[in-house]
Amino acid sequence: MHSSSTLSSSAGQAGTSVFVTPDWTCPFCPLHCDDIAATLHADESLSAPATDCPRLAAALALYGAADASCKPAIDGQDTDLDSALARATGILAHARRPLFGGLATDIAGMRSLYELASGCGAILDHLHGDALAASTLALQDRGAFFTTLSEVRTRADLVVVFACQPSARYPRFYERVLGGTSRQQALCFVGCAVDPAASAVAQASTGSILAGADLYDVLALWSALLEGRTVEALRDDSGIARELPLLIERVAASRYTAFVYEPAALTGPHAALLIEALNRIIKTVNRTTRAGGLPLGGDDGALSANQTLTWLSGFPLRTRVARPARRADEPPLEHDPYRYRTARLLADQTIDALLWVSAFGPEPLPEALDPDVPVIVLGHPALARGPAGGNRRAPAVYIPVATTGIDSSGHLFRVDGSVVVPLFAARKVELPTVATIAALLSARLAQARRSVP
Secondary structure (H helix, E strand, C coil): CCCCCCCEEEECHHHCEEEEEEEECCCCCCCCCCCEEEEEECCCCEECCCCCCHHHHHHHCCCCHHHHHCCCEECCEECCHHHHHHHHHHHHHHCCCEEEEEEECCHHHHHHHHHHHHHHCCEECCCCHHHHHHHHHHHHHHCCCECCHHHHHHHCCEEEEECCCHHHCCCCHHHHHHCCCCCCEEEEEECCCCCHHHHHCCCEEEEEECCCCCHHHHHHHHHHHHCCCCCCCCCCCCCHHHHHHHHHHHHHHCCEEEEEECHHHCCCCCHHHHHHHHHHHHHHHCCCCEEEEEECCCHHHHHHHHHHHHHHHCCCCCEEECCCCCCCCCCCEEECCCCCCHHHHHHCCCCCEEEEEECCCCCCCCCCCCCCCCEEEEECHHHCCHHHCCCCCCCEEEEECCCECCCECEEEECCCCCCEEEECCCCCCCCCCHHHHHHHHHHHHHHHHHHCC
């Protein structure tokens, strides 16, 4: 919980005045650690010296004094907000198949973007759409047993980490998920080496099995063994048939097993099959003991965008919203995780405008974007003038926006999807939110439609 929404003053290095926000919540990772002392320096830069997280340090280093004077731009030239909104409205009004991509924003931002998409017939996909789609497909096909951060911390005596090293992307994973308890726990890494950072968990033993083995073979045989099938006929040179029965016995003997995996780390075009197989194994384990899955993902507001779109429309991301004046035979909403994938839309050159949202970091435009496609960027201050660079020939509008937790308050879903986390601004640079800009564009677009005879 955020203990104070006001900034307290203290003395910094060399007498520089600093302000510290205690119990600040980090927006840059879906763990949303809420125990951070965010330090604001006199030059509007930020740091968190007491928190050892390289991902947070790198993100905070992108903010500074120049952010307050960051202006909107049209084709790389500074302009005022009204002119930028007018040009952006014109782009959306003339587009017949726009894509809203990136979607790195908070819940309020996504709500406004959905309303804007409803006004111009846009397709919605996130920067991390591939990982989201794989998880969604597996959930739709077979269902799942999920666990939460608190359940893993307080109940799990065995943690099976499948084919990933969580600390590579989530540096404080072990501290936040397994810290603060004296219970003995075991960490078993399956299909990968032991994560070196796991040694920081004092009360946990670690081990690895089947590192480098084919993940599809591992899960297929694991599922077969759980169902009581025999495997004598399997020609196994990798040790899968030898190692898995021992792991199955460990899971059966544990009081609560947490299965941790990263959808984004399951490379290849068929990651959904691996996740579905994991879900099936977890469900089978639950016939005799307790187990749950903890997928690590949802970066850059991905989980928030997906949850928000689902409750507003009934469909997850990779959904197209029909224009207000749609044809009689056209559905108001159409979800297709393959057809409406950003990479495919760009490769097939089937979009005629891109609204790119990147509020948590300076995420560049997709390399595959046709230089003749008009672009609107609602982005991090570090993206200033970026959209008009390179070989772009079509109009490019850039509007700097606030980052939730840095210059504006807001809400994001935590990695386990069970908690909506409130975030509070660590400084007071006046930048509009994504929700504000999207609402202004919606109003202007509606006005433009009414003015057409």
